Amino acid sequence: MNILDYLFFFLIFPGLIFSASMGLLIGWVDRKVTARLQYRIGPPWYQNFIDIIKLFYKETLVPEGASRGVFFAMPLVAMAAATLVSTILLVINVAPDSSFVGDIIVVVYLLMIPPIALMLGGFASGNPLASLGGSREMKLMLSYELPFLMALAVPIIKCGYALSIGDMITRQQAAAPVIASVSGALSFIVMILCVQAKLGFVPFDMPEAETEIASGPYIEYSGKTLAIFKITKAIMLFVLPVLLITLYFGGIDFTLEGFLKNVAEYIAILVVMIVIKNTNPRVRIDQAVRFFWRIPVILAIIALALAYIRL
Amino acid sequence: MGLKEKIFAKSLYVFHVSSGSCNNCDIEFIDCLTPRYDVERLGITLVGSIKHADVMLCTGSANRLTIPRIKILYEQMPKPGYVVVWGACGSSRGMFKDSYNTGQPLDEILPVDVYIPGCPPRPEAVIDGFVKLKEKIRSKGKAK
Numbered sequence: 103m104n105i106l107d108y109l110f111f112f113l114i115f116p117g118l119i120f121s122a123s124m125g126l127l128i129g130w131v132d133r134k135v136t137a138r139l140q141y142r143i144g145p146p147w148y149q150n151f152i153d154i155i156k157l158f159y160k161e162t163l164v165p166e167g168a169s170r171g172v173f174f175a176m177p178l179v180a181m182a183a184a185t186l187v188s189t190i191l192l193v194i195n196v197a198p199d200s201s202f203v204g205d206i207i208v209v210v211y212l213l214m215i216p217p218i219a220l221m222l223g224g225f226a227s228g229n230p231l232a233s234l235g236g237s238r239e240m241k242l243m244l245s246y247e248l249p250f251l252m253a254l255a256v257p258i259i260k261c262g263y264a265l266s267i268g269d270m271i272t273r274q275q276a277a278a279p280v281i282a283s284v285s286g287a288l289s290f291i292v293m294i295l296c297v298q299a300k301l302g303f304v305p306f307d308m309p310e311a312e313t314e315i316a317s318g319p320y321i322e323y324s325g326k327t328l329a330i331f332k333i334t335k336a337i338m339l340f341v342l343p344v345l346l347i348t349l350y351f352g353g354i355d356f357t358l359e360g361f362l363k364n365v366a367e368y369i370a371i372l373v374v375m376i377v378i379k380n381t382n383p384r385v386r387i388d389q390a391v392r393f394f395w396r397i398p399v400i401l402a403i404i405a406l407a408l409a410y411i412r413l
Numbered sequence: 414m415g416l417k418e419k420i421f422a423k424s425l426y427v428f429h430v431s432s433g434s435c436n437n438c439d440i441e442f443i444d445c446l447t448p449r450y451d452v453e454r455l456g457i458t459l460v461g462s463i464k465h466a467d468v469m470l471c472t473g474s475a476n477r478l479t480i481p482r483i484k485i486l487y488e489q490m491p492k493p494g495y496v497v498v499w500g501a502c503g504s505s506r507g508m509f510k511d512s513y514n515t516g517q518p519l520d521e522i523l524p525v526d527v528y529i530p531g532c533p534p535r536p537e538a539v540i541d542g543f544v545k546l547k548e549k550i551r552s553k554g555k556a557k
Contacts, residue, residue, distance in 0.1 A: 152424045152456065
């Protein structure tokens with residue numbers, strides 16, 4: 103494989119352009135389902151695309167006293183990390199033998215980069231509300247990473263301690279998917295809650311609470327930088343359900359029947375997340391930490407013990 | 414009509430500035446976001462930061478305390494941006510015309526694009542105002 107192939111994978115398919123447009127389309131599903139749950143009509147399907155293009159036409163402002171380098175670098179770092187996750191996941195789903203040992207760990211680390219970049223960008227802007235949002239983001243990350251990693255251990259154990267995504271896919275397709283066991287189902291519940299926090303969806307959206315700290319770390323971002331952060335969010339929204347399908351439902355199946363099943367699973371995960379988002383109020387940061395370190399951690403420990411005795 | 418104007422007219426992020434109003438107009442904009450009127454279907458979203466905004470929505474008659482702040486906010490809005498003035502006080506200073514405290518009307522401070530009359534304007538009037546703003550944005554592209 104030469105360098106042009108890698109560039110094509112990263113920039114066009116299944117990397118930046120494909121996952122960003124899928125993410126924006128799924129962002130529309132989110133807005134539309136939210137609107138229908140509130141008995142509204144909701145925006146047309148192209149609304150998110152138009153928002154992004156409009157932001158690219160707008161002026162980009164840098165606040166006085168911001169550290170310019172970090173302020174401009176962080177949106178790009180966040181977008182690059184999110185794009186890399188989607189590239190790795192989708193390429194391995196198409197060709198499981200292109201996987202390498204430990205790529206699940208690479209994916210976990212890359213998924214941590216967009217929140218960290220957002221945090222640093224917020225701090226670099228020099229706005230007090232952005233710093234407040236950044237510190238909330240940090241506390242939220244500390245609270246959800248622990249149950250996330252513990253829940254992630256369950257599919258790894260169920261697939262015979264396989265540390266590569268390709269192995270996990272082939273093993274699940276040969277035997278039963280992870281979700282079909284008690285421990286798998288328990289850790290899937292934990293995972294859904296952690297993904298909700300990773301995406302910054304409503305019960306856990308205090309880093310960017312519009313009504314109290316005016317969108318937090320995003321507050322000083324305008325024009326192109328804001329557009330890049332929005333694209334990052336869209337890619338994360340696209341890629342995290344794909345990660346769940348890969349880990350728990352045995353990856354993407356490329357027969358017609360299997361693919362339709364995958365789409366149904368994807369939409370089910372998405373709708374569950376949107377319904378959680380729309381039926382819950384925003385919690386305080388201490389409530390979120392307390393919640394994540396109690397219920398999901400205990401559930402994850404139970405799931406780990408059950409997985410260890412092969413249940 | 415250029416592509417840029419077409420796109421701008423379909424996606425407006427609104428930032429809401431209360432320049433000393435009695436809060437009736439402020440409440441009335443929240444009505445526009447409710448299921449009955451739902452301005453999100455027209456691409457209008459309320460944002461929390463002026464740095465994200467395309468439209469600055471001013472309510473109330475500007476008084477001596479708020480005029481400097483309104484000027485700062487207008488300068489912080491990334492251009493191209495539009496100004497909509499809302500309610501009788503914002504458009505003409507209303508009953509505060511001869512007050513010692515409201516020296517200048519809003520349209521002598523800011524380049525106002527659309528006036529929405531009413532005390533407070535009904536949501537239908539608001540949607541009509543936004544339709545006029547969209548027409549104005551589109552026709553700006555034609556003239557060039």
